[in-house]
Amino acid sequence: MDIIKNVSEVDWEHWVPRETAVLCFVRDADKVMLIHKKTGLGKGKINAPGGRIEKGESPYDAAIRETIEETGITPINPVQGAELSFIFTDGYSLHGTVFFADAFTGELTNTREADPFWCLSNDIPYTEMWEDDQYWVPLAMAGIYIKGYFIFDDDKMMSMRVEKINKKDQRF
Numbered sequence: 001m002d003i004i005k006n007v008s009e010v011d012w013e014h015w016v017p018r019e020t021a022v023l024c025f026v027r028d029a030d031k032v033m034l035i036h037k038k039t040g041l042g043k044g045k046i047n048a049p050g051g052r053i054e055k056g057e058s059p060y061d062a063a064i065r066e067t068i069e070e071t072g073i074t075p076i077n078p079v080q081g082a083e084l085s086f087i088f089t090d091g092y093s094l095h096g097t098v099f100f101a102d103a104f105t106g107e108l109t110n111t112r113e114a115d116p117f118w119c120l121s122n123d124i125p126y127t128e129m130w131e132d133d134q135y136w137v138p139l140a141m142a143g144i145y146i147k148g149y150f151i152f153d154d155d156k157m158m159s160m161r162v163e164k165i166n167k168k169d170q171r172f
Helices: 059-071 135-142
Strands: 021-026 032-037 050-052 079-088 093-101 115-121 145-153 158-166
Touching: 021 059, 021 135, 032 059, 050 059, 059 093, 059 115, 079 135, 093 135, 135 145, 135 158
Parallel strands: 021 093, 079 145
Antiparallel strands: 021 032, 021 050, 032 115, 079 093, 145 158
8 A cells, every 4th residue: 555645645525534533622712722632642742622523423512522521611602613634654544623612611620631721822832733733723713714634644744735615604
């Protein structure tokens, strides 16, 4: 099997990922909640709360469940804001649905999976996150619906394409 090194080599329309997952960015005025990830894919990196979608679960429900499990915060009415497709050179692949919530209940709590924290939206620590985040997160945080396609070798991004999608009234 040939190793895919460039997003242009993939027929993304017919591509089927090995797993599906979610991320949920919770915002409070000029702050966004992020986590120091303690387990799983991306351990040691900073990210938004999220994880794998369970069998029979919708992405929306998974975003709420994962955010509660990792942070103690319950996002209220999260809205889908991006779709991300990842292929890793080791054969792993993942499709992620990204949500944004501007309201929540609960208090931040450190968990077995994550240490959550608030940071200023203008101060997101991209150098401590997955390399792709710096390209799509600012656009999605600004309310632009994003489709992102990425090829990674371990945690090094080899290729990417980020598309701005016109979805009237999709968000904010």
